[in-house]
Amino acid sequence: MRHSSRLVVAFYMILAVLAGKTSGAQAASRLPGELVWAIGSDPKTFDPAQVDDQWSELVRYVTSGVLVRFNRLTQTVEPQLAESWTLSADGKTVTFKLRPGLRFSDGSGLTSRDAAWSIRHALLPASHAVVAEEFLSPGGVTVETPDLRTVIVHLPGRVIGIGKVFDEIAIEPANRPSQGRVTAGPFVVAEYRRLQYVRLRRNPYYYGRDAAGNSLPYASGIRLDILQDQEMQIRLFLRGEYDLINNLPPDYFELLKQKDSSSVRDLGPSLNTEQMWFNQAPESPLPGWEKSWFQSRAFRVAVSQAIHRDDLARIAYQGHATPAYTFISPANAAWYDRSVNAPHTDLAAARAGLADAGFHLSGNQLEDRENHPVKFSILTNAGNDARLKMATLIQQDLTALGMQINVVTLDFPALIERLMHTQDYEACLLGLANVDPDPNVMMNLWLSSSPNHQWNPSEKVPATPWEAEIDRLMKQQASSLKQAQRKIAMDRVQQIVADEQPFIYLVYPNVLLAVSPRLQGVQPAVLDPRLAWNVERLRLEGGR
Amino acid sequence: MKFNLVAAWLLMGVVLIAAAIVAAPGASYSKQDRLLPLAGATIHHWAGTDALGRDRLVRVAAALLLSLGGALAAAAVTTAAAAGVGTLAAFGPRGLGWIALLICDVFLALPWLFLLMMVRSALPLTTSPANSAAITFLVLAALGWPACARAVYRGAVDLKRSEWMLHARAEGLRDGQLIRYVIPSLVPLLLPQFLICIPAFIVAEANLGALGLGVGEPLPSWGGMLLELDNSALLFQTPWVYLPVILLVIVLLLLEAIPAEA
Numbered sequence: 192m193r194h195s196s197r198l199v200v201a202f203y204m205i206l207a208v209l210a211g212k213t214s215g216a217q218a219a220s221r222l223p224g225e226l227v228w229a230i231g232s233d234p235k236t237f238d239p240a241q242v243d244d245q246w247s248e249l250v251r252y253v254t255s256g257v258l259v260r261f262n263r264l265t266q267t268v269e270p271q272l273a274e275s276w277t278l279s280a281d282g283k284t285v286t287f288k289l290r291p292g293l294r295f296s297d298g299s300g301l302t303s304r305d306a307a308w309s310i311r312h313a314l315l316p317a318s319h320a321v322v323a324e325e326f327l328s329p330g331g332v333t334v335e336t337p338d339l340r341t342v343i344v345h346l347p348g349r350v351i352g353i354g355k356v357f358d359e360i361a362i363e364p365a366n367r368p369s370q371g372r373v374t375a376g377p378f379v380v381a382e383y384r385r386l387q388y389v390r391l392r393r394n395p396y397y398y399g400r401d402a403a404g405n406s407l408p409y410a411s412g413i414r415l416d417i418l419q420d421q422e423m424q425i426r427l428f429l430r431g432e433y434d435l436i437n438n439l440p441p442d443y444f445e446l447l448k449q450k451d452s453s454s455v456r457d458l459g460p461s462l463n464t465e466q467m468w469f470n471q472a473p474e475s476p477l478p479g480w481e482k483s484w485f486q487s488r489a490f491r492v493a494v495s496q497a498i499h500r501d502d503l504a505r506i507a508y509q510g511h512a513t514p515a516y517t518f519i520s521p522a523n524a525a526w527y528d529r530s531v532n533a534p535h536t537d538l539a540a541a542r543a544g545l546a547d548a549g550f551h552l553s554g555n556q557l558e559d560r561e562n563h564p565v566k567f568s569i570l571t572n573a574g575n576d577a578r579l580k581m582a583t584l585i586q587q588d589l590t591a592l593g594m595q596i597n598v599v600t601l602d603f604p605a606l607i608e609r610l611m612h613t614q615d616y617e618a619c620l621l622g623l624a625n626v627d628p629d630p631n632v633m634m635n636l637w638l639s640s641s642p643n644h645q646w647n648p649s650e651k652v653p654a655t656p657w658e659a660e661i662d663r664l665m666k667q668q669a670s671s672l673k674q675a676q677r678k679i680a681m682d683r684v685q686q687i688v689a690d691e692q693p694f695i696y697l698v699y700p701n702v703l704l705a706v707s708p709r710l711q712g713v714q715p716a717v718l719d720p721r722l723a724w725n726v727e728r729l730r731l732e733g734g735r
Numbered sequence: 736m737k738f739n740l741v742a743a744w745l746l747m748g749v750v751l752i753a754a755a756i757v758a759a760p761g762a763s764y765s766k767q768d769r770l771l772p773l774a775g776a777t778i779h780h781w782a783g784t785d786a787l788g789r790d791r792l793v794r795v796a797a798a799l800l801l802s803l804g805g806a807l808a809a810a811a812v813t814t815a816a817a818a819g820v821g822t823l824a825a826f827g828p829r830g831l832g833w834i835a836l837l838i839c840d841v842f843l844a845l846p847w848l849f850l851l852m853m854v855r856s857a858l859p860l861t862t863s864p865a866n867s868a869a870i871t872f873l874v875l876a877a878l879g880w881p882a883c884a885r886a887v888y889r890g891a892v893d894l895k896r897s898e899w900m901l902h903a904r905a906e907g908l909r910d911g912q913l914i915r916y917v918i919p920s921l922v923p924l925l926l927p928q929f930l931i932c933i934p935a936f937i938v939a940e941a942n943l944g945a946l947g948l949g950v951g952e953p954l955p956s957w958g959g960m961l962l963e964l965d966n967s968a969l970l971f972q973t974p975w976v977y978l979p980v981i982l983l984v985i986v987l988l989l990l991e992a993i994p995a996e997a
Contacts, residue, residue, distance in 0.1 A: 422965065422966070422967060425967070425968075426967075440968075442966060442968035442969060443967075443968045445968065445972070446967065446968040446971050449971070499769075502769050505769075506769060506772050506786070506787060506788070566861070567861075568860040568861055570860060579952065580786060580787060582952070583767075583787060583952045583953060584767065584769075584787065586952065586953065587765070587766075587767050587953075597860065597861060597862070597863065597864070597951065598951060598952040598953075599860045599862075599951065600951075601856060602852055604852075605852060605856035608856065609856075615860075616860060617860065
């Protein structure tokens with residue numbers, strides 16, 4: 192008896208850990224006609240002007256009425272609350288003409304004054320709105336309203352892709368910001384229970400109608416359950432509790448496919464990239480010889496040539512990723528350059544390149560010119576299974592060159608501390624989520640003066656001629672009036688990056704989605720919010 | 736032959752078989768067979784492969800040796816520390832006992848999660864996987880003793896008030912002389928503490944991995960393998976992911992049985 196009680200304790204401890212993540216469940220029952228899916232954490236804010244996280248952005252997207260909407264499927268800007276909009280020839284004046292008879296969700300009228308107030312509110316420094324930065328000089332923007340249906344925005348200078356910028360400005364009642372409870376979009380925030388769910392209800396005054404003249408949205412509401420556990424999310428989806436999963440892990444894709452192949456979609460490469468890079472910052476606390484390795488183009492190219500990207504895609508992502516060689520994904524048809532000549536897997540070339548750069552083998556260990564063994568660590572964030580697998584695969588790939596690699600996982604705050612502040616790391620493997628196909632949004636990554644220029648942040652002057660050239664080309668594309676000139680500049684940037692390998696691109700993870708067979712009106716898009724981009728047209732079979 | 740001896744031989748056999756599997760020519764816990772990720776049992780991989788195509792049997796065997804060795808060592812340190820502190824608190828001078836228990840309570844109240852994260856972020860990134868594993872089990876031992884010491888203290892106090900102890904004192908034995916009889920008397924209490932610590936440390940090591948503090952790749956960790964069971968997609972693909980938990984149960988049963996009739 193005594194023995195069995197001891198064992199019960201031991202078994203219980205094991206089972207408790209194994210079953211630990213199965214606790215928690217959907218927090219409320221589904222209302223008639225309501226769509227339900229999960230989000231990873233509580234939205235930080237419901238104030239549309241202050242959105243800076245993924246889940247707040249989703250709530251803003253499905254609740255806000257905007258003057259124009261960037262169509263995630265066609266990747267074009269379309270009128271929404273504005274029935275038309277025009278951009279002056281010099282690119283400095285944007286004129287919107289509002290639809291007649293617009294109303295907010297509380298029934299009050301929506302006029303150009305509300306639109307002007309919302310734009311000004313978003314541009315105020317006190318609002319700390321992320322969108323303000325996209326106007327380049329928000330302080331110089333003026334808004335006028337010659338009549339109740341016309342809004343004219345004067346910009347101090349041309350802004351690339353200005354139409355898309357207005358996709359992020361929710362039109363709210365003037366002087367009555369409501370945290371999403373009074374909106375001109377398809378839904379309004381009805382209820383929020385921290386750590387449980389956000390409930391949205393249909394806006395009865397939404398302007399949208401379908402081709403048959405029926406009012407939109409179709410669904411009576413949306414419940415967004417706050418649930419971090421992906422395992423639980425999958426189970427609830429399989430039980431029919433959830434209608435969609437916007438970001439399905441590759442392992443579970445195959446599981447759901449086996450159960451019902453019609454419930455999963457692989458849309459191919461996303462705009463996101465997974466990459467590794469070496470710390471090239473001169474002020475980092477690394478030994479001088481390591482800095483010289485990482486600053487050597489031959490070293491970086493050899494590492495790139497030793498990596499089997501096909502294996503990374505096939506093993507770490509179970510085939511649901513695409514090998515990457517440049518920072519623009521093939522999903523971004525307008526900017527992807529098929530002619531980029533990037534280093535592909537070639538061990539012989541890698542060995543030859545290292546030998547030319549003074550590296551040599553001592554037994555199985557690669558050493559530099561001064562006989563320092565080539566050993567370094569690859570840092571990545573803990574909890575990301577695919578990244579850990581990629582780092583472990585790369586660890587073996589680089590063993591073929593005689594390099595000794597230590598794979599280290601750290602929690603995100605500790606990792607960011609090393610990347611952004613102490614710069615005490617050798618190589619890092621992380622991903623970059625691209626929400627916008629226009630490469631202009633990557634300015635903060637490529638300009639050498641930027642703190643997000645990861646391999647060598649905040650350079651006072653470009654450290655190398657090729658970084659200076661990237662700076663020049665990025666600024667050139669940002670100010671060019673002609674799309675063709677912008678494309679030429681970006682193609683050149685892609686080639687420089689391929690030649691110099693400051694980032695060694697690994698894979699583009701595919702967009703993997705799960706959709707309930709009961710959900711109708713689905714038109715999956717690669718861009719966020721993927722399945723929810725046409726939320727006003729989604730409905731459950733048998734629903735309204 | 737007594738059952739406990741059979742259990743001891745069986746455990747020794749398991750460890751020897753694990754050592755033989757790891758030491759077998761061509762066996763490698765880190766070599767990736769990239770054409771066969773998550774494969775079933777084959778002539779080359781008797782228990783199939785893991786998600787990176789590494790031989791599951793070799794990895795489980797190596798993990799058994801590493802995690803069991805680490806957890807046993809950490810459990811031994813924890814139990815010894817708990818025995819020392821608990822006995823000292825019960826039999827030592829009153830002030831010293833009070834301080835010892837206060838230290839226990841302070842340890843129990845500390846936000847260990849944050850301290851662990853600080854420890855990991857302070858470690859050099861070049862710390863080898865083997866050193867990282869050693870540090871992990873050392874940290875676990877440092878964390879495990881206070882709760883255990885509290886239990887030992889309770890048992891030691893009961894012992895101090897027992898009849899034979901009163902008789903011994905009446906016969907003129909001092910507390911210092913009694914100590915050598917106290918520890919053997921506490922064995923029935925210490926043994927379960929020791930045994931409970933082993934699976935707890937194995938599982939805790941796996942959870943520390945989520946903080947980046949654990950056994951680093953490519954070294955296999957038993958706890959890490961147990962966590963694979965949390966992924967229903969993986970369970971669906973291969974039943975061999977159950978191997979570590981089956982082995983853990985067997986090892987625990989044997990550990991349990993060895994001292995049972997001693």
